[in-house]
Amino acid sequence: MAEAAVAEQQAAERKGSAAPLGRFAAPPRWVVDTLWVWPMLLTLALGIRGSWRPQLWRDELASWSAAERSTGELLGMLHHVDAVSGAYYLLLHFWIGWFGDSATSMRLPSALAMAGAAAFVVLIARKQFGSAWTGLVAGLLFAVVPSVSGFAQQVRGYAFVVLFVAAGTWALLRALERPTWLRWLSYAACVAMAGLFHMISLVFLLPHAVVVALRWWPTRDRRLLFGFPAAVLAGVLPLVPLVLLGRRQVGRQISWITTPDLTSFQPFWNGVFGDPLVGGIFLAMAVMPLAWSGNRRRAVEIGMIAALPIAAVYLVSQGKTSYFMDRYLLFTVPAWCVVAAAAITALRPRVWMALVFLLGTGYLGMETQEHLRVSTSHEYSDERGAARAIAAGYQPGDGILPVRGDEAWMMMDLALDYYLPDDVQPKDVFVAKSAIDRNDLFATECPDPAACLGDTRRIWMVTYASDDKDDPYESLSPAQTALLKSEFTPVEVTKVRRMTVTLLQRTP
Structure with a gap:
């Protein structure tokens, strides 16, 4: 059956017109060539x-x-x-x-x-x-x-x-x-x-x-x-x-992929x-x-x-x-x-x-x-919504603290950088060396948070949240948490999908 159909169609295409295709005549050659x-x-x-x-x-x-x-x-x-x-x-x-x-x-x-x-x-x-x-x-x-x-x-x-x-x-x-x-x-x-x-x-x-x-x-x-x-x-x-x-980079690129089995x-x-x-x-x-x-x-x-x-x-x-x-x-x-x-x-x-x-x-x-065409099809958390919340209350001189640590692979800092308007440029307060300066995709966090923080008065802290995790300080390092809790007070909290945006203001 298949061989006969192929021979039939090939003959039709060579002629450029009239052999059957189902109940229909074969199209002209130019149509065939542009299908x-x-x-x-x-x-x-x-x-x-x-x-x-x-x-x-x-x-x-x-x-x-x-x-x-x-x-x-x-x-x-x-x-x-x-x-x-x-x-x-x-x-x-x-x-x-x-x-x-x-x-x-x-x-x-x-x-x-x-x-x-x-x-x-x-x-x-x-x-x-x-x-x-x-x-x-x-x-x-x-x-x-x-x-x-x-x-x-x-x-x-x-x-x-x-x-x-x-x-x-x-x-x-x-x-x-x-x-x-x-x-x-x-x-x-x-x-x-x-x-x-x-x-x-x-x-x-x-x-x-x-x-x-x-x-x-x-x-x-x-x-x-x-x-x-x-x-x-x-x-x-x-x-x-x-x-x-x-080969030299493979450990960083795909080391997280597990060995497959039949399942x-x-x-x-x-x-x-x-x-x-x-x-x-x-x-x-x-x-x-x-x-x-x-x-x-x-x-x-x-x-x-x-x-x-x-x-x-x-x-x-x-x-x-x-x-x-x-x-x-x-x-x-x-x-x-x-x-x-x-x-x-x-x-x-x-x-x-x-x-x-x-x-x-x-x-x-x-x-x-x-x-595939809804907002959450690629990413469940709403980084775009978090950026909108920051932009709405931004003041020149503000700092920003996107969570890194064990969650650095989520690249929240890149997401906020992408979605924030060009005229909203808060300082990333706990970064010692940027990803560009490191020739990398990830920045280096400051080993001394207090020294990097300087005299910043307001910080937009952005963290991931879920049903079993709603503490905005949970993903920060102990040194960062201690510094922020001792010197800053939360004055505004905005919830977006699976994310929390907390505005911290330095305590007088």
């Missing part, structure tokens, strides 16, 4: 929609903090931390210089990258299965996956990883079709860019190598035997300095697709092509590109360092969409079955899609 535009536009529209609502969460704040520095300050920081994100930070640095640092503006590059990935999903499916219809369905499936919209609305580099891995897969298929040096060069460029934006993504080279071996075996074509390794070497070699630097797969899978119901649909559709006799080999090739990176990262993560995070393997989603589309478009009646699956997937993910 990638529609999934791309849909992905972009969903990526932009509501992107201004969610508050920035700590990883996005880290991106903003790095990107808003001067080029020299940014490069200095990358020598100490986050070198693996350096390419994205540099891109965002120049983007902010041109278009500003509003949430929508900073998230737009990710939306554009994810839209580009959607175009490559269409091209991969068409190239692999010889069907423009399969390509269109794959691209539309990709557009409605909740995690695609979610990461299209994040000030992080993961959308670019999805883009370059998808582009690399398409470039590989083209090189396997006609292995010229120019096509291998384009593949090498995709490998380099994917690794530059996230080194863990290079695990996609494993299934690519398997696919190359499967294609080489029947023909023994030396152009594949030598072309693929040469392209990989050309793509990976420029990344060696980044790999060495990243980790369910939350991981749900995270890859952004919704458990949508993830379940893709899992079911991914195994359907295994029952075919005609197009099974091509489906298995794409299935390996989707599944082998997950298995490889799981196994590697059993060692000293774990890399098993859903967003690190988001780049597998395009391949899952291609396999699912191959399954859907093999069913009859073809058009109506595709509509059922597309609309069903979109409907099941609708609640998650709406949740």
Whole structure:
């Protein structure tokens, strides 16, 4: 069934017009050649929609903090931390210089990258299965996956990883079709860019190598035997300095990720697709092509590109360092969409079955899609509300005390810095050395709070609160708590979601 459908569609596309597609005639060639535009536009529209609502969460704040520095300050920081994100930070640095640092503006590059990935999903499916219809369905499936919209609305580099891995897969298929040096060069460029934006993504080279071996075996074509390794070497070699630097920083970057076990797969899978119901649909559709006799080999090739990176990262993560995070393997989603589309478009009646699956997937993910666009979807605490409270009562000369200590990783200081108006600049009273001066993302707290405090008369103390924790001094150091309680009096307390803003005034 699948092989007949593919042959039928390929013949129609060669003619440019009139073979059946379900009950419909095949479209003209120019329509077929531009089908990638529609999934791309849909992905972009969903990526932009509501992107201004969610508050920035700590990883996005880290991106903003790095990107808003001067080029020299940014490069200095990358020598100490986050070198693996350096390419994205540099891109965002120049983007902010041109278009500003509003949430929508900073998230737009990710939306554009994810839209580009959607175009490559269409091209991969068409190239692999010889069907423009399969390509269109794959691209539309990709557009409605909740995690695609979610990461299209994040000030992080993961959308670019999805883009370059998808582009690399398409470039590989083209090189396997006609292995010229120019096509291998384009593949090498995709490998380099994917690794530059996230080194863990290079695990996609494993299934690519398997696919190359499967294609080489029947023909023994030396152009594949030598072309693929040469392209990989050309793509990976420029990344060696980044790999060495990243290895030195790995303890600070991902030491918090726990070693996975079999129970980790369910939350991981749900995270890859952004919704458990949508993830379940893709899992079911991914195994359907295994029952075919005609197009099974091509489906298995794409299935390996989707599944082998997950298995490889799981196994590697059993060692000293774990890399098993859903967003690190988001780049597998395009391949899952291609396999699912191959399954859907093999069913009859073809058009109506595709509509059922597309609309069903979109409907099941609708609640998650709406949740992605609310204020709390990225960050539960209301740093924006806390900043508004400070701005409303601010006086020149005021100090500010964002909680750090064990909660420094929440990056409250960056959040307040981002949301406070430009004309509200309270002094961070307990900072001895700023993050920029340290070439880091975190400031150094003053060992002698009294000396740093000086003669500051008023302090805005901002702390996290919860049902079982409402003491504003609880997260401060003993020295800071003793000083503030002895010399200051709370004169105003403002509660916002999961946060407390306390205005302290020096006791006469």
